[in-house]
Each structure stands twice: as C-alpha cells, then as structure tokens.
C-alpha cells in the first residue's frame with residue numbers, strides 16, 4: 001500500500017508505507033547499525049536529520065526505556081525496510097513520522113553516490129507527492145541550523161553523582177548521550193552537566209578537574225560558545241571531547257572541520273591507533289570531520305576505511321578527544337578505556 005512519499009534532491013519521489021503519519025523534512029542519512037535502534041533514535045546528534053536504517057528489520061526486540069540515550073526521539077523522521085508495530089507505535093506517540101516498505105538499499109546507494117541530501121516526507125491517508133516535495137523545498141542545509149544546541153542541551157546546570165569520590169567533570173552538553181554521563185559516573189566522577197552555551201563563570205563555578213565537550217548535532221562551527229570555553233581553559237584544565245566535542249576542540253585550537261560526503265554511522269567502524277598499531281571496532285555517528293587538526297593537536301588514531309582523524313591528543317596540554325563513541329550503546333566496547341584515560345588526566 002502506498003500512503004507515504006519520500007522526496008529527495010532532484011525532486012525524485014519514492015513511494016512507501018506510512019507507519020507514523022505526518023509531514024517532515026531533514027538531512028537524509030543512513031546508519032549501518034544492525035542493533036541499537038532505540039539508542040540511535042534517542043541520540044541527540046540525529047536532531048534535524050531523517051534516519052534510514054540499512055538493516056532491514058527494525059524493532060525485533062521491542063522498545064525499552066532503559067536503553068534510551070535521552071528523553072525523546074531526535075531524528076525528525078525514520079525510514080526502514082520493515083518496522084515492527086512496537087517501533088511504529090513509539091514514533092506515533094512522539095509524533096515523529098515513519099515510513100517502511102521502501103527499498104532502503106536504493107536510498108543508501110543514492111546517499112553513498114550523491115552524499116547526504118535534503119529530503120521531505122509526507123505520510124498518512126491524506127499524504128500526497130506534492131506534500132513531500134513541499135517539505136523538501138523547505139528543508140535547510142545542516143549548517144543553517146545555527147542554534148541547534150538550544151534544541152538538545154540542558155537549560156540549567158545539573159549535577160550527577162554529587163559526593164562521588166572521583167574527579168569533578170564539567171560536561172558541556174551540546175546534546176550529550178546518556179551513556180557518556182553513565183560511563184563517567186561508573187568511574188565515580190561527579191558530572192556537572194552544563195548548558196551548551198555555558199560561560200566561563202559557569203564553568204569556574206563548578207571548580208572542575210577536567211573540561212569535557214560532548215557529542216551533538218549539526219555543524220560544529222555553530223557551537224561558538226563551547227569553542228570559546230575551550231580557548232579559555234586550554235592549558236589550565238585537561239580537555240576531553242567526543243565526536244562534536246573533538247570537532248569543537250580542533251576548531252578552537254587552530255584546526256578546521258569540513259562536511260563529509262555521507263559520514264560515518266554504524267557500529268563497526270575500524271579505527272587504528274597509530275602508536276600501538278592496534279585496531280578497534282567503534283560506534284560512530286558523524287557527518288563532519290576534522291580536515292586540519294591545527295598545530296597544537298596530534299592525530300593519534302585514524303579510520304581504517306578512509307583515513308580520517310579519529311583521535312587527537314596533546315600530552316603536554318592534557319587533551320584527548322575521540323571522533324567515535326567510546327561509550328558505544330549501541331556497539332562494541334573496545335574503546336571504553338577512553339573514560340579511564342579521561343579520569344586519569346583529571347586526577348593528575
């Protein structure tokens with residue numbers, strides 16, 4: 001049954017089945033993750049995107065809140081070859097449009113050939129092709145979402161694990177996944193979750209042992225205030241970052257980020273540590289990359305598939321950042337020791 005339309009760049013319309021009705025638009029991306037759909041759908045880094053699952057069946061083990069990475073679904077729409085009722089109902093409850101019964105292999109191939117692209121979706125009994133095209137025309141480029149941090153960050157500073165015996169971490173929340181906070185708490189750190197636009201005074205107020213910039217959606221160049229905080233505290237405090245965090249740190253310290261063709265999204269991205277030659281499997285979700293680390297940061301890890309920087313360090317200044325997600329969820333736990341390294345830096 002065709003009661004949903006997906007319009008992609010070039011005004012090509014693909015027919016589908018509605019699983020959660022509504023109209024929506026966003027940057028069309030895909031993940032190759034074959035597990036972890038609850039974690040992916042609640043990852044704030046997917047804000048303003050439409051997520052296509054390349055794995056054909058989504059929802060086969062239900063929907064459980066314990067596995068959520070935040071308190072809501074972040075992609076603006078979801079595309080799958082086949083979606084179970086559990087997932088469809090979850091999307092309906094949160095009013096996020098979802099479609100299935102379309103050839104997701106074709107969409108993935110298209111994105112791989114043409115790059116991440118603008119997309120519009122219209123789903124439900126009254127949906128028309130024109131509605132989907134109208135949505136496509138209204139779709140913005142990711143970098144045009146200039147205040148995307150405000151859509152995903154905490155509004156007020158929040159403390160987790162107060163009284164913990166570990167170091168105090170100032171976590172600048174640019175859209176932090178819950179598992180990052182959990183991974184720090186498991187090491188008994190006291191985590192001060194600060195808004196994405198926290199000021200120097202707000203960071204100083206929590207008297208941290210380390211400054212940690214979280215993952216987050218959109219173009220890292222739009223997180224100017226987080227960059228200023230990095231410039232302010234570099235050399236004074238150890239610095240850590242994950243994904244958008246790595247990008248913000250690089251931009252602040254004289255480097256440069258750029259948009260990738262179609263990004264890395266999945267749970268089996270191989271990363272080589274250039275010092276040990278060891279390769280680990282990692283979870284990833286990013287569409288930008290560090291094109292130039294600047295002269296303060298050393299590239300210590302690279303992606304085996306395309307050589308892009310996966311880890312940046314500066315031993316003297318106490319900086320470690322990762323482009324991938326050491327906290328995984330979903331994904332392999334090969335790189336969880338990143339959090340031990342952060343704690344060690346903070347305790348030095």
Ligand SMILES: NC(=O)CC[C@H](N)C(=O)O
Pocket residue numbers: 045214215216217218219220242243244245285286287288289
């Ligand atoms: N997961 C993230 O932090 C993503 C970072 C950034 N928004 C990108 O797409 O590259």
